[in-house]
Amino acid sequence: MFGGAGRRFGLNHCSSKNKNLRGCEATGSRLSSPGKRLLFFFCNCSGGTDPIRPAYCKVSKSGAAPFFRGKERGTGRGEGVQGTCDDASLCKRFAVSIGYWHDPYIQHFVRLTKERKAPEINRGYFARVHGVFQLIKAFLKKTEGNCQIMNLGAGMDTTFWKLKEENLLPVKYFEVDFPMIVTRKLNSIKAKPLLSNPIMELHSAESLLIDGHILDSSRFAIVGADLRDLVGLEEKLKKYNMNTQLPTLLIAECVLVYMTADQSANLIKWAANSFKTAMFINYEQVNMDDRFGRIMIENLRRRQCDLAGVEVCKSLASQKERLLSNGWETARAVDMMELYSSLPQAEVSRIESLEFLDEMELLEQLMKHYCLCWAVKGGDHLGLCEITF
Numbered sequence: 001m002f003g004g005a006g007r008r009f010g011l012n013h014c015s016s017k018n019k020n021l022r023g024c025e026a027t028g029s030r031l032s033s034p035g036k037r038l039l040f041f042f043c044n045c046s047g048g049t050d051p052i053r054p055a056y057c058k059v060s061k062s063g064a065a066p067f068f069r070g071k072e073r074g075t076g077r078g079e080g081v082q083g084t085c086d087d088a089s090l091c092k093r094f095a096v097s098i099g100y101w102h103d104p105y106i107q108h109f110v111r112l113t114k115e116r117k118a119p120e121i122n123r124g125y126f127a128r129v130h131g132v133f134q135l136i137k138a139f140l141k142k143t144e145g146n147c148q149i150m151n152l153g154a155g156m157d158t159t160f161w162k163l164k165e166e167n168l169l170p171v172k173y174f175e176v177d178f179p180m181i182v183t184r185k186l187n188s189i190k191a192k193p194l195l196s197n198p199i200m201e202l203h204s205a206e207s208l209l210i211d212g213h214i215l216d217s218s219r220f221a222i223v224g225a226d227l228r229d230l231v232g233l234e235e236k237l238k239k240y241n242m243n244t245q246l247p248t249l250l251i252a253e254c255v256l257v258y259m260t261a262d263q264s265a266n267l268i269k270w271a272a273n274s275f276k277t278a279m280f281i282n283y284e285q286v287n288m289d290d291r292f293g294r295i296m297i298e299n300l301r302r303r304q305c306d307l308a309g310v311e312v313c314k315s316l317a318s319q320k321e322r323l324l325s326n327g328w329e330t331a332r333a334v335d336m337m338e339l340y341s342s343l344p345q346a347e348v349s350r351i352e353s354l355e356f357l358d359e360m361e362l363l364e365q366l367m368k369h370y371c372l373c374w375a376v377k378g379g380d381h382l383g384l385c386e387i388t389f
């Protein structure tokens with residue numbers, strides 16, 4: 001049985017109201033600068049394509065997006081940040097729908113809209129998903145699956161299902177996000193057998209726990225928690241059998257930038273101190289000190305979505321330094337253009353034939369403002385330091 005406390009939530013609960021959030025998630029725009037088109041990406045670290053227009057930034061009269069009524073309602077901050085998960089999943093769903101990569105699960109978390117995403121955005125997402133997944137698979141290979149994975153700020157991420165499909169699951173896979181986001185994700189899981197069956201197949205007991213903003217099963221837990229509250233986070237993870245002795249991979253894909261530099265440093269330090277053998281993957285903005293970056297920050301701020309931790313996103317060096325000064329032994333970072341350039345040629349040819357892209361410069365602008373970083377501590381015997389994408 002898939003029930004727990006038996007509370008039911010309407011699945012349409014979020015989809016209609018979320019339209020009001022689009023302003024907070026606005027992710028991309030082409031602006032004309034003298035003689036030159038530039039692509040500016042906002043929020044969510046990944047980009048959408050909507051031009052900046054007032055209607056796009058539709059919020060309630062109070063100025064707060066009505067769906068997110070958490071403790072930060074009215075500050076604009078929590079609302080905008082939580083709303084970024086919709087845009088990430090929508091961009092991923094769009095790219096999947098035109099064949100960039102295989103993911104039969106994402107369609108169950110987000111509805112396709114009429115809006116098309118630009119080719120450079122789709123390619124950006126392809127590189128992001130490919131890069132992160134390569135690192136995850138490398139960690140699983142080195143540890144032979146005798147490990148746990150914690151996806152921090154997971155939103156509607158589908159990695160658990162993709163790993164299950166490839167028979168690559170770790171001992172336990174954890175996801176953490178704000179309780180409101182988790183509740184939405186659980187609603188989709190409860191309603192869609194394609195999502196719930198893989199969890200049930202792995203679970204020995206007759207029923208598993210799904211209660212409001214918690215799912216706990218033998219191999220998969222989804223936990224509603226605020227990543228800035230480390231005492232609360234640790235308490236919840238321990239309750240759902242986090243094992244600090246197991247090699248642990250922590251993933252933060254477009255998440256840290258929404259916290260202050262101190263808050264993300266504390267989270268990174270907590271991760272390093274909690275596990276003897278661990279790896280941390282961070283994907284987010286970089287090179288944000290230039291004009292492109294400053295415009296991105298300003299546009300987001302106008303949409304009530306503050307990149308509170310953007311000061312760490314100055315350079316690849318500042319990204320690595322945050323990891324190294326908070327307990328991690330080695331750290332590497334590449335911008336996404338470098339990663340894109342080293343993708344397997346056959347894959348690049350395949351995805352580049354899906355859609356025509358007239359201006360490579362736009363792609364480069366985008367890719368140079370995002371990076372993939374990974375850090376390791378312990379695990380010499382496993383060769384974790386050798387991991388690369």
Ligand SMILES: C[S@@+](CC[C@H](N)C(=O)[O-])C[C@H]1O[C@@H](n2cnc3c(N)ncnc32)[C@H](O)[C@@H]1O
Binds near residue numbers: 084089152225228254
């Ligand atoms: C841009 S989305 C990315 C979602 C997912 N990682 C992906 O790449 O598809 C950022 C996610 O981080 C979550 N998040 C940001 N700050 C958080 C915090 N303090 N505690 C928990 N979740 C947080 C948001 O709710 C959102 O789901």
